[in-house]
Amino acid sequence: MLSLAGGTPSPVYFPFDNLKADALVCDSFSTTARTQNKGALSWLWDLFSNTQVSTTPISIPKYAENPNEIDLAVSLQYGLARGIPQLQKFVQEFSRKVYKPPYDNFATLLHTGNTVGWMKAVTTFCNPGEGVLTSEWTYPSAIATMAPCGIRAVPVSMDGQGMSSNALREVLAEPHPILRPHVMYCVPVGQNPTGATMQMQRKKEIYDICVEFDIIIVEDDPYYFLQEGPYILPYQRASALKESEPGDEEYLRSLAPSFLAFDYQGRVVRLDTFSKTIAPGSRLGWFTCNPLFAERLERQSETSTQAPCGFGQSLVTKLLLDWKFTGYLRWLKGLGVEYRRRRDFFIDCIVETFHIELAPPSQNMFHGSEMYLASAFIPSSVPDKCIKTHLFSFVPPTSGMFVWLKLHFDSHPKVGELGHKTLEMKLWVELAEAGLLVGPGSMFSANPSGASPSDPGHFRISFSYAEFKDLRKAVEILDRVLKKFYRDL
Numbered sequence: 001m002l003s004l005a006g007g008t009p010s011p012v013y014f015p016f017d018n019l020k021a022d023a024l025v026c027d028s029f030s031t032t033a034r035t036q037n038k039g040a041l042s043w044l045w046d047l048f049s050n051t052q053v054s055t056t057p058i059s060i061p062k063y064a065e066n067p068n069e070i071d072l073a074v075s076l077q078y079g080l081a082r083g084i085p086q087l088q089k090f091v092q093e094f095s096r097k098v099y100k101p102p103y104d105n106f107a108t109l110l111h112t113g114n115t116v117g118w119m120k121a122v123t124t125f126c127n128p129g130e131g132v133l134t135s136e137w138t139y140p141s142a143i144a145t146m147a148p149c150g151i152r153a154v155p156v157s158m159d160g161q162g163m164s165s166n167a168l169r170e171v172l173a174e175p176h177p178i179l180r181p182h183v184m185y186c187v188p189v190g191q192n193p194t195g196a197t198m199q200m201q202r203k204k205e206i207y208d209i210c211v212e213f214d215i216i217i218v219e220d221d222p223y224y225f226l227q228e229g230p231y232i233l234p235y236q237r238a239s240a241l242k243e244s245e246p247g248d249e250e251y252l253r254s255l256a257p258s259f260l261a262f263d264y265q266g267r268v269v270r271l272d273t274f275s276k277t278i279a280p281g282s283r284l285g286w287f288t289c290n291p292l293f294a295e296r297l298e299r300q301s302e303t304s305t306q307a308p309c310g311f312g313q314s315l316v317t318k319l320l321l322d323w324k325f326t327g328y329l330r331w332l333k334g335l336g337v338e339y340r341r342r343r344d345f346f347i348d349c350i351v352e353t354f355h356i357e358l359a360p361p362s363q364n365m366f367h368g369s370e371m372y373l374a375s376a377f378i379p380s381s382v383p384d385k386c387i388k389t390h391l392f393s394f395v396p397p398t399s400g401m402f403v404w405l406k407l408h409f410d411s412h413p414k415v416g417e418l419g420h421k422t423l424e425m426k427l428w429v430e431l432a433e434a435g436l437l438v439g440p441g442s443m444f445s446a447n448p449s450g451a452s453p454s455d456p457g458h459f460r461i462s463f464s465y466a467e468f469k470d471l472r473k474a475v476e477i478l479d480r481v482l483k484k485f486y487r488d489l
Helices: 040-049 085-098 114-125 140-149 165-173 200-213 234-240 248-254 291-302 310-353 415-433 468-488
Strands: 018-024 055-061 107-111 131-135 152-156 183-186 216-220 268-273 285-289 355-358 372-379 386-394 402-407 457-462
Touching: 018 310, 055 310, 085 107, 085 268, 085 285, 085 310, 107 114, 107 291, 114 140, 114 183, 114 216, 114 268, 114 285, 114 291, 131 140, 131 165, 140 152, 152 165, 165 200, 183 200, 200 216, 234 310, 248 310, 285 291, 310 372, 310 402, 310 468, 372 468, 386 468, 402 415, 415 457, 415 468
Parallel strands: 131 152, 131 183, 183 216, 216 268
Antiparallel strands: 018 055, 107 285, 268 285, 355 372, 372 386, 386 402, 402 457
16 A cells, blocks of 8 residues: 555655664673682672673664564654564563463563553553552652652552562551552562562462452562572572573573463553663563553553654664574573672672671561661760660662661660651761762652651662672771761761
8 A cells, every 4th residue: 555644754864774783692691600709809800800792793774675674764763652563572472481471362562661661551540539559668750650640659568578468458458538549569579679579479469469459460570680589698608509500491480470470360560671681771661461451551652652762672672683582581690690799799798897697576677588787886975885786777689789778776866856767868968978879768658748757767779880899888988977977966
């Protein structure tokens, strides 16, 4: 058919004749931990000993010889909101093999990153004045996205695996001043900000409750492939680490399953993203859900963001088609090990700097987890006498990019006068003035009125970006400022 209906520019006038890049090979990072690590300085050795980089060229022409290949004439043109067909096909098969939805007609469609994906989901499924179930601590942009639409967060208490199934049932069973929420938002792996990871049994419990109360689950899972495993103290680590690369099936079995794996009713909308596995600037991810939801989300995309950026789509698609499914899995295995090294190094620095002991159950903020309590000896008002002071506690994350510190202000001399919330912000300012910027806990609170002055203070600290020497410097600043904060304020 000869179409003169659309206002599409001719690709002849696209100024890009060929898009080229040099991409890392899929096995650029080791999939086995390095057992020679015996202290913090060994990470410096790792940093300088792994200097060789292998790349493979990627080339995308304006016009492809084969109509099934990617070309710029199509990918840079106005396109389908669901994304270019080649990438559509890849993510469909990826979701089938990795997440294993129990129904065959599930659908996938691309979006421009999980935050936008959540915006489309919440504005599709919710009306102004309604509430959305969230963890009591959660991704602040998820709250900010729905606030202009008059949709509020309904916080649910957490434990060591994230959202508590018991607390969820209590929230849903109690009377609500507005309509009972019918949408739940959660980050189940490497939860932002706490780092908690939800295991199979907890997900089954939550899914069953959502069936009972007819709740749609929006599973925002950007850290899914950054599952690093339990933190092991340095002196125990060598004997616990595996020396051989896991096979594909063994690797997939080691991952906490998605809510999709239990979704026999089609009530899960999964958000995946390439932001943590390829590059956040690609602004590219995808939905996996039932076909009815997918059709509504596609209409939502057509009237908002339309198709994701053609440059990002074409480069990521070409890379994945070259790597294939097995190559992408190999890349993901290596990423998990790299982030484990970062997590281990950062917590090793804390263990070396502070006096660390296991927190008693009464002080454990996340029930069922192994929590570390960090202390230091602070000079007292009595000359030549120091008092052992509990400064903070944390649960070593098994996934993701963050360590969530609970600040122990109960022993601070001015806690009665100022309260926890004020002390949290005063300490945050002093750390920033000393050269260390962290996330203040109050910004992650899902409580509509914000954190109470009596709530414990928290900090979210990321180990994902900084060089190892800067991570060590950050712990040194934290140590110095905390001791001064308790002594001088």
